[in-house]
Amino acid sequence: MKKIRVVLVDDSPVALFVLKKILSRAEHIEVAATATDGRQALSLIPMVDPDVVCTDLHMPEMDGLELTRRLMEAFPKPIMVMSAVDGNAERTFQVLQAGALEFVDKPAGLAEKELNDKAKEIIDKISVLAGVKVFRRRNRQSQLPSLAGQGQPITVPAVIGIGASTGGPTAFAEILREVISVPVPIVAVQHMAAGFMNAFVHHLNGFSRIEAKLAENGEKMRPGRIYFAPEDYHLEVERGGCLRLTRAAPLEGHRPSVGVLLDSLARQYGADSWGILLTGMGKDGAAALKAIRDAGGYTIAQDEASCVVYGMPGEAEKIGAACRFMTPRRIGQLLACLGTDNR
Known part of the structure; x- marks a missing residue:
């Protein structure tokens, strides 16, 4: 069975180590490459051509939001954001609007319980995203839908x-x-x-x-x-x-x-x-x-x-x-x- 190839993007060596350790538990996933900021990731992702990109949100040079915007414009991939819950969680939703498909709270440490708590969630989400087709973002126009149902009358509900x-x-x-x-x-x-x-x-x-x-x-x-x-x-x-x-x-x-x-x-x-x-x-x-x-x-x-x-x-x-x-x-x-x- 073909493995899911993942690129990890994070400026923290500890975070990259933790994520690699988590993904090593899944035989069907391999880490194809790592990058320490968005700019580096933007240059290597077209060459590596991964199935999924997992990126941190807060990074120097180019953060996860800008990386997502540029990838979705030029080389769209399923993107999962790894972000710590903090006072700037609003940016997590901005990156979803930019085209990222999922986000998870970043593992806080190396303790076995913390890894176990996060491992299944992260592996499951990567497995699902690998099968998602993504496209360059376009603004589409559509007419107002008719309120006529298909054989069923529609009334305003309670x-x-x-x-x-x-x-x-x-x-x-x-x-x-x-x-x-x-x-x-x-x-x-x-x-x-x-x-x-x-x-x-x-x-x-x-x-x-x-x-x-x-x-x-x-x-x-x-x-x-x-x-x-x-x-x-x-x-x-x-x-x-x-x-x-x-x-x-x-x-x-x-x-x-x-x-x-x-x-x-x-x-x-x-x-x-x-x-x-x-x-x-x-x-x-x-x-x-x-x-x-x-x-x-x-x-x-x-x-x-x-x-x-x-x-x-x-x-x-x-x-x-x-x-x-x-x-x-x-x-x-x-x-x-x-x-x-x-x-």
Whole structure:
């Protein structure tokens, strides 16, 4: 079997040593080259032609953000950012907007427990990204989507639920850039590396015209806001519009779980709810999306061409959970239509 070839970019010799040690555990991955800053990486990556690039964010000469921008313009590759959780986490989301596909919290040290905690996450993400096709970034124009369903009438719901995993931060950003206002509350789950959820919400509020916030237990939803599940908490919606946070067991390895959120919408709101499933590995949320559709609600999955990983939406397609498949931008345009007279 052909090995996944990885280029590591980090100005810290210790970090490079740790990452090499982690990747040496995977027989199907090899470190093809290393670089100590973005400028050096930019010159060697076209020669090495790796399957995946793993880069630090903060480096001298050329940082991970500029490296990502230049690679995606000239020699696009699947890029994973290795970044420590710090007060400048906003730049992590800027690099995702520039074209990076994933990020993980950088291992803090050489202790065996720390390595074990991070090794599976890093190896799994590299394995997934190696199969992702990336392209030079282009601005595409599209018309506003029709609100006419495929044989199913669409009405404005009481609540909308959205879930995402790998590639989700960029998909959420594309959706929210299209929305000026929305007359209903939105509840959301984004699988996120530990320590980044607050920064993600802050990042969205830097450009979103509807407020993004972390959900609070017992809080009553308000129209025109998007409520995200906090780190390590399931988010559910009760019939009266109150949010419920729980530390119940992870569902299929996830807490928060998209499935838990969408299941609560199917139970409590049924036909008066919408469910949207975005890019991500695995199948979290697919069965719950079908539960919403079976209850008479309207359901959307991100289309395969625009997904970083067509896992969750792909599972939704297999089981007939989605009424429509759309790009994130078109989903945003559809949500924007809810706040107009175009219904």
